[in-house]
Amino acid sequence: MSLLELLQKRRSVRVFDPEKPISQEEVRRCIEMATLAPNSSNMQLWQMIHLVDPKWKEPLTRACLGQSAASTAQQWVVFVTRQDLYRSRAKYILAFEKNNIATYSPESRKAKRIADREVYYGKIMPFLYGRFFRVFGLIRVLMVEVMGLFRPVVREVSESQMRAVVHKSCALAAQTFMLAMAEKGYDTCPMEGFDSKLVKKMLDLPRGTNINMIISCGIRKEEGIWGERCRVPFDQVYEIK
Ligand SMILES: Cc1cc2nc3c(=O)[nH]c(=O)nc-3n(C[C@H](O)[C@H](O)[C@H](O)COP(=O)(O)O)c2cc1C
Structure with a gap:
């Protein structure tokens, strides 16, 4: 797939197919690729927690406010900022x-x-x-x-601005992960609709850490894509000087 094809293939999938399994090892490899993302001062203040055990489904779905993108997924990757490190x-x-x-x-x-x-x-x-x-x-x-x-x-x-610096880099890793997954024929949904306090407690994350995104993983069901992709006209976001 060309980069353009990959970018077009990657959609936020809200319903995954329970009949189509994905490989734990392949997802791990995509996480490894995500660590090649550019990041501020190369400090790599991130951690990727790969949830594979079905025991996580119920508590994670609850923490993700019952979203189907969480409940129908087979694996999840929690992108955590590790400023504490x-x-x-x-x-x-x-x-x-x-x-x-x-x-x-x-x-x-x-x-x-x-x-x-x-x-x-x-x-x-x-x-x-x-x-x-x-x-x-x-x-x-x-x-x-x-x-x-x-x-x-x-x-x-400032302390809040430095927190944003760490989140920026972590989000680049998250995007790299989603593209790597698309290249393997796997689908994802990035989520920030979750109760961070619940997730941090569930994963026993130390103080000073924050959750950047939770990315659910699987293979799409057609109804898992909510219609045509919407983007504002390019001339509204592009400026040449
Ligand atoms: C930081 C971030 C948080 C998001 N949170 C959620 C979410 O909680 N639930 C959800 O269904 N989609 C979520 N999305 C997906 C967006 O809604 C989606 O990317 C956007 O509508 C564009 O669609 P596309 O990804 O198919 O191009 C999130 C995306 C990003 C980047």
């Missing part, structure tokens, strides 16, 4: 990048590049992702306001 992720990436630089950078640049990475992942990332009842965010906002008087700066650094 920022320290360990930064540490991991720093170690990897140091090795990358040692292997691929010209000798004359190595020391400077390693020092830059150490500041970025060792200091800036922990500073940006840290949270403490909005106080850290407020300090960051004040700092960038002052710095912004002298040079261009990234201004979205």
